Amino acid sequence: MARVILxxxxxxxxxxxxxxxxxxxxxxKEFCVLVGPSGCGKSTTxxxxxxxxxxxxxxxxxxxxxxxxxxPKDRDIAMVFQNYALYPHMTVYxxxxxxxxxxxxxDPEISMRVKEAAEILxxxxxxxxxPKQLSGGQRxxxxxxxxxxxxPKVFLFDEPLSNxxxxxxxxxxxxxxxxxxxxxxTIIYVTHDQTEAMTMGDRICIMKDGSIQQVDNPLSxxxxxxxxFVGGFIGSPPMNFMEAEVIVRGExxxxxxxxxxxxxxxRYKDNVMPYVNxxxxxxxxxxxxxxxxxxxxxxxxxxxxxxxxDVVEPxxxxxxxxxxxxxxxxxxxxxxxxxxxxxxxxxxxxxxRKIHLFEAETGCSILQ
Amino acid sequence: xxxxxxxxxxxxxxxxxxxxxxxxxxxxxVLASLIVSFTSWDLLSPPRFVGFKNFIDIFGxxxxxxAALASWTDYLFVWQYLTxxxxxxxxxxxxxxFLMLGIPFGMICSLFIAIVMNRKLRGIMFFRTIYFLPSxxxxxxxxxxxxWIYNPDYGLLNALLGFIGxxxxxxxxxxxxxxxxxxxxxxxxxxxxxxxxxxxxxxxxIPQHLYEAxxxxxxxxxHKFMHITIPMLSPxxxxxxxxxxIGGFQGGFQSAYLMTRGGPGGATTTLEYYIYxxxxxxxxxxxxSALAWFLFLVILLVTxxxxxxxxxKVHYQxx
Numbered sequence: 001m002a003r004v005i006l007x008x009x010x011x012x013x014x015x016x017x018x019x020x021x022x023x024x025x026x027x028x029k030e031f032c033v034l035v036g037p038s039g040c041g042k043s044t045t046x047x048x049x050x051x052x053x054x055x056x057x058x059x060x061x062x063x064x065x066x067x068x069x070x071x072p073k074d075r076d077i078a079m080v081f082q083n084y085a086l087y088p089h090m091t092v093y094x095x096x097x098x099x100x101x102x103x104x105x106x107d108p109e110i111s112m113r114v115k116e117a118a119e120i121l122x123x124x125x126x127x128x129x130x131p132k133q134l135s136g137g138q139r140x141x142x143x144x145x146x147x148x149x150x151x152p153k154v155f156l157f158d159e160p161l162s163n164x165x166x167x168x169x170x171x172x173x174x175x176x177x178x179x180x181x182x183x184x185x186t187i188i189y190v191t192h193d194q195t196e197a198m199t200m201g202d203r204i205c206i207m208k209d210g211s212i213q214q215v216d217n218p219l220s221x222x223x224x225x226x227x228x229f230v231g232g233f234i235g236s237p238p239m240n241f242m243e244a245e246v247i248v249r250g251e252x253x254x255x256x257x258x259x260x261x262x263x264x265x266x267r268y269k270d271n272v273m274p275y276v277n278x279x280x281x282x283x284x285x286x287x288x289x290x291x292x293x294x295x296x297x298x299x300x301x302x303x304x305x306x307x308x309x310d311v312v313e314p315x316x317x318x319x320x321x322x323x324x325x326x327x328x329x330x331x332x333x334x335x336x337x338x339x340x341x342x343x344x345x346x347x348x349x350x351x352x353r354k355i356h357l358f359e360a361e362t363g364c365s366i367l368q
Numbered sequence: 369x370x371x372x373x374x375x376x377x378x379x380x381x382x383x384x385x386x387x388x389x390x391x392x393x394x395x396x397x398v399l400a401s402l403i404v405s406f407t408s409w410d411l412l413s414p415p416r417f418v419g420f421k422n423f424i425d426i427f428g429x430x431x432x433x434x435a436a437l438a439s440w441t442d443y444l445f446v447w448q449y450l451t452x453x454x455x456x457x458x459x460x461x462x463x464x465x466f467l468m469l470g471i472p473f474g475m476i477c478s479l480f481i482a483i484v485m486n487r488k489l490r491g492i493m494f495f496r497t498i499y500f501l502p503s504x505x506x507x508x509x510x511x512x513x514x515x516w517i518y519n520p521d522y523g524l525l526n527a528l529l530g531f532i533g534x535x536x537x538x539x540x541x542x543x544x545x546x547x548x549x550x551x552x553x554x555x556x557x558x559x560x561x562x563x564x565x566x567x568x569x570x571x572x573x574i575p576q577h578l579y580e581a582x583x584x585x586x587x588x589x590x591h592k593f594m595h596i597t598i599p600m601l602s603p604x605x606x607x608x609x610x611x612x613x614i615g616g617f618q619g620g621f622q623s624a625y626l627m628t629r630g631g632p633g634g635a636t637t638t639l640e641y642y643i644y645x646x647x648x649x650x651x652x653x654x655x656x657s658a659l660a661w662f663l664f665l666v667i668l669l670v671t672x673x674x675x676x677x678x679x680x681k682v683h684y685q686x687x
Contacts, residue, residue, distance in 0.1 A: 050580075050584060051583070051584075052580050052583065052584075071583070072580075072583045072584045073583065073584065073585070073586035073587075077584065078584065079580075079581070079584050081577050081580070081581060083575070083577060085575070085577040085578055085580065085581035086581075087578060087581070087582075087595070087596065087599075088599075088600070088683055088684075089599040089600070089602070089683035098582075098585050098587075098595070099584075099585035099586055102585055102586040102587055102591060103586055132684075146581075146585075150585075
């Protein structure tokens with residue numbers, strides 16, 4: 001097992017800068033998730049760690065060795081690909097044994113390792129099958145098995161669950177997590193799915209346009225996004241954003257959206273004061289906007305907004321409402337048994353403890 | 369007017385032009401040739417039914433007249449006293465098989481060129497065109513060129529061999545070298561053609577991630593070629609092999625006719641050439657038809673064997 005360090009790593013294809021000044025340290029045994037929208041450079045970053053792409057500038061260190069110039073096979077890593085990349089002409093056993101054979105392991109050793117991995121993954125009965133005789137989930141397990149038998153220092157996963165159906169994805173998510181507990185290995189895991197990132201990662205590294213936006217544990221990323229992009233990317237449905245002007249009335253400070261006002265809590269006042277009479281981006285998560293009828297806490301006259309309900313999305317456990325405030329379309333979460341209908345006028349209360357504020361130009365959070 | 373709306377009728381109308389041509393000019397002559405193979409027919413006088421005589425004349429053996437089958441041991445070794453009724457046929461069958469030795473070389477060369485052509489080099493389209501040209505050139509022109517190359521006294525090949533101190537053979541007039549000459553010419557005009565294109569397409573169809581997975585598994589270039597490229601190309605190789613074997617049995621007439629007239633001493637006459645000779649030189653349509661049907665059965669059998677045993681070694685993609 002080993003840590004992985006990326007120091008000021010750049011990747012350029014001609015003029016296009018795919019990864020920009022990427023620095024990240026993944027400690028030993030950590031499950032680190034790189035997440036971001038497609039084209040953000042997360043897969044390229046992973047492929048540079050694997051040695052499948054050359055590094056334009058910067059250093060990649062695995063364990064204590066700088067591996068920039070080492071071929072993939074000498075980096076002591078294993079990789080699981082999005083489309084599994086199983087060798088179609090080999091059986092499951094041969095697929096898992098191939099890397100060991102090339103490394104000149106003895107046959108009994110190979111057999112032992114393959115069987116052990118097959119037991120862990122529950123594919124021991126499939127060893128004689130060809131990949132085409134397997135279901136998507138089984139192929140996924142074989143691909144993971146092929147990585148496990150090598151007992152590498154670092155596991156690299158490149159969107160491994162994207163080709164599975166939703167139910168299987170949830171199941172495999174838990175299994176991969178369990179596998180990580182069991183193997184105590186360092187894992188770098190790439191995904192575009194923020195749910196996967198939140199549920200699996202010890203730490204999440206959010207990327208956009210080749211740059212790191214924020215690196216932290218899932219809860220911190222969710223509760224304290226460094227910028228507007230992270231706030232909008234993590235969480236589903238996404239955070240509501242609206243422009244609001246900072247105004248001061250007496251001792252109190254307010255955020256004016258145009259149709260409603262929110263009182264700024266005293267502890268945020270210092271952060272907000274430099275922006276008086278200027279615009280800020282107000283971010284509120286759907287679960288922090290409540291139906292006034294069922295929310296009694298912290299009820300101040302100023303924190304109520306009213307709007308017209310456009311869409312009602314019942315999920316069973318909760319209902320998401322798309323509400324038009326007159327200026328902005330926002331999403332909020334209400335009780336599963338709410339009787340709200342489309343075109344109703346609804347009064348909503350904002351939980352002012354949980355608001356996020358970002359600079360209008362830079363998108364940086366001003367509350368951190 | 370309900371028939372206008374009958375989809376089946378309209379469908380038949382669409383395939384009618386082709387169907388009529390196929391029936392009149394392919395299926396009917398094929399069936400007719402089966403009947404002709406049991407007759408003696410010189411195209412001028414009416415055909416005469418002769419039973420299996422044509423087949424016996426081709427495949428039959430006769431006892432050497434002076435052979436004395438005295439004791440039972442003579443019967444045990446009776447094949448020593450048999451002589452084929454048509455020695456030419458067996459020679460031409462051998463020639464046909466010999467010329468098919470070019471198939472594996474052709475496949476290897478086509479694959480090699482395809483791998484080179486698959487490189488992402490500047491001007492690769494130009495080289496692809498250059499390599500493809502021989503296969504679409506007129507065979508008459510190609511033959512003229514190669515007759516000059518093979519000329520024993522002032523040909524290019526022997527001149528080159530002379531530089532390294534080798535006295536080249538008289539290529540087209542030596543029974544063995546004549547066959548090899550035709551194989552070489554076939555390789556030159558064939559390797560960059562359709563087979564190369566099929567391999568090129570197949571190479572480009574091999575998913576890149578398999579090579580990447582192999583990289584991580586620790587494979588070197590040779591491993592990747594042996595364990596990924598070759599198996600992943602197996603459907604293409606199998607197809608090319610089957611088609612080449614079929615073509616090999618049916619082929620050899622054009623190049624032999626243009627280069628050697630089937631000589632020397634029938635050394636480059638193939639079964640196809642022999643059928644041509646029987647039909648249009650000696651006007652034995654019956655024997656020519658019998659040979660053609662024999663050839664058909666051989667091809668059918670060989671192809672079936674290929675499918676039965678070769679098909680197992682073929683790996684098809686799973687995605």
